[in-house]
Amino acid sequence: MKFNKIVLASFAFAFSSFASAQAYPTKPITMIVPFAAGGPTDTVARTVGAIMSKSLGQTVLIENAGGAGGNIGIEKVAKASPDGYNILLMHIGISTSASLYRNLRYSAVNDLEPIGLVTTVPMTMIANKDFPPNNMKEMIAYVKANKDKVSYANAGVGAASHLCGMLFMSAIQTDVLTVPYKGTAPAMTDLLGGQVNFMCDQSTNTTSQIKGGKVKVYGVTSKVRVASLPDVPTMDEAGFKGFEVGIWHGMWAPKATPKPIIDKLNAALNDALNSDDLKKKFADLGTAPEPVERRKPDVLRAFLPAEIAKWGPIIKQAGVYAD
Ligand code: ASP
Numbered sequence: 403m404k405f406n407k408i409v410l411a412s413f414a415f416a417f418s419s420f421a422s423a424q425a426y427p428t429k430p431i432t433m434i435v436p437f438a439a440g441g442p443t444d445t446v447a448r449t450v451g452a453i454m455s456k457s458l459g460q461t462v463l464i465e466n467a468g469g470a471g472g473n474i475g476i477e478k479v480a481k482a483s484p485d486g487y488n489i490l491l492m493h494i495g496i497s498t499s500a501s502l503y504r505n506l507r508y509s510a511v512n513d514l515e516p517i518g519l520v521t522t523v524p525m526t527m528i529a530n531k532d533f534p535p536n537n538m539k540e541m542i543a544y545v546k547a548n549k550d551k552v553s554y555a556n557a558g559v560g561a562a563s564h565l566c567g568m569l570f571m572s573a574i575q576t577d578v579l580t581v582p583y584k585g586t587a588p589a590m591t592d593l594l595g596g597q598v599n600f601m602c603d604q605s606t607n608t609t610s611q612i613k614g615g616k617v618k619v620y621g622v623t624s625k626v627r628v629a630s631l632p633d634v635p636t637m638d639e640a641g642f643k644g645f646e647v648g649i650w651h652g653m654w655a656p657k658a659t660p661k662p663i664i665d666k667l668n669a670a671l672n673d674a675l676n677s678d679d680l681k682k683k684f685a686d687l688g689t690a691p692e693p694v695e696r697r698k699p700d701v702l703r704a705f706l707p708a709e710i711a712k713w714g715p716i717i718k719q720a721g722v723y724a725d
Contacts, residue, residue, distance in 0.1 A: 423662040426486050427460040433653075434490050436475025437557055438468045438585025442523065442604035446651055447491040449683050450520060453674035458666065468584030471560025471724075473499055473506065480508035484656040486663035489517065493651045497709035499560035501717040503724050510710070516702035517653040517667045519692040520675070521684060524624035525566050525649060526608045526634065528617040529600035530593055538620045538640035541600075546576050555589035555601040558582040559724040562649045563589070565713075566602030566623065572720045573642060593617065604649050605631070605688030623647045628688040650692075650709075652702050664699055672697055 422428075435447045444466060451462035467475035472495045482488035496510045508514075527538075535541040545552050554571075556563035563586050571577050583589040586603045593601055594616060602623070609630055611617045621640040622628050637645035653671060655664060674680055675691035684690055695701070717723075 422485070423660040426663050426666060427458050429487065430461040430463050431458065431486065432463050432465050432488050434465050434467050434475045434479050434488060436467055436469075436472035436478075436490070436492055437561070438583070438587045439464075439466045441557070441585040441587035441590075442607035443472075443491065443493060443651070444585070444587070445606045445687065446521060446523070446689075449680055450491070450653075450671065450674045453677050453680055454667075454670040457670035457673040466585070469558065471495055471499060471502075471558035471564055471582075473503065473508075473560055476510070476514075477506075477508045479654065479656055480510075480513035482656045484515070484659040486655060486659055486667065488656065489667065490514065490654045491520065491651060492654070493523075493562055493649050494565065494647075494709065495560045495562055496652070497706060498565050498713045498717060500710045501714040502559050502564075502722060505725055511707055513657050514654040515657050515659045515664055516699045516706070517655055517664055518671050518697040518699055519702050519705065520651040520653055520671065520697075521689050521692055522648040522650045523604040523606050523687075523689040524622050524628055525562065525602050525604055525647060526612065526622050526631070526688075527566070527570070527600065527602045527620040527637070528593070528608050528612065529620070530596050530598075531616065531618055532596060533599050533618055535620075536618070538635075538637070538642065541620050542574050542641070545578060546574060549576050549578050552600070553579045553581055553598045555581050555583060555586070555593055555598040557584065557586050557589065559722070561586070563601055563603050566647060568717075568720055568722055569645065569647065570602065573645065609686070609688050621645075622688075630686055630688045650705075652706070654702075668697070668699055 435444045437443045455462045479490035535544040581598050592598045612619045621637040622634045
C-alpha cells in the first residue's frame, strides 16, 4: 500500500514536470550575464535574447551579475532551479576559471546543462588615445621599459580580458599592474578617461571606439583580419607569431533542466542565430553566429571539458591563480 503511494506520487511528479516542460515558457526567462551592463558579453546576450523572446513568446530579461571574473553569475545559474527560467550566457572564461580558481563553488561540467554555442568573438588590444606607443612593436618596448607605471584593465580573474592580458604578459615576460572591474564596460570608461592605460577586449565592445578614433588599437586576436576593422592587423601580423584566441560564448541552464525545455531554448537560440537582423548586428561588431553544426547542446557538452583540459596546463605554466 505504502509502496503504491510512493509509485503514484513519483508518477504524479514526473507527469507534472513533463506537463510544465510541454507548456514552457509561461513567464519571462532571466538570462544571467556575469558581467556589467553595456559590455561585450552583455551586448551579445541582449542581441540574442531579443530575438529569442520572439521565438519563445516570452520576454528574455537580461540580469547583469558581475564580479569575480564572471564566477558570481555562473554560480547563480548553477544553483538555480532547473525549470528553464534562469539561463546563463558566458564565454571561454568558464573554462579558464576551472583552473584559475582553487575554490570554485560550482562545477561547470556537473552543475550546468548545455544549450548551445553562440558566437566566437575576436579580441582587440586597445589603449587610451594618449598612450605613447603607436604600434605593437612600440607597445612591447614601452611596456617593458615602463612596467612600474603602466596599468592594464580587465574584468577580473577568469574574464576573457584577463586571459588575453595573461597571454600577452607571459609572451613578453613582463607583468604590469592589473586593475579589475565588474566588466569591461566600466573598464572602457576608465580607459577613455585615462585612469588606466590599456586592455584587451572583445570586438563587441571595442569596434565603435576603434572606428570613432577614440582609442588606439594594436591588433586583433583572430587568425585573419576582421571585415569591420580592415585596417587593424592581426596579432600575428603585428609581430606576435601564433597569438590567436577566439572568445567563444555558450548558453547553459542549470543541471537537470528537462530535455524538452533545453530543446525549446536551443531552437530559439538557432532562430536568433539564423536571423538576418542578428547577422548584420554581429558583423558590425566584428563577429558572426557560431556555425550551425556547432550549435547543438552535445557539441558544447563535449567542447567545455576539452577547453578546460586545453587551458589547464597554459594557466599552470603562467602560475596565475585566485581563491
Ligand atoms: N568581455 C569581458 C571580459 O571577459 C567582460 C564583459 O563582458 O564585460 O573580459
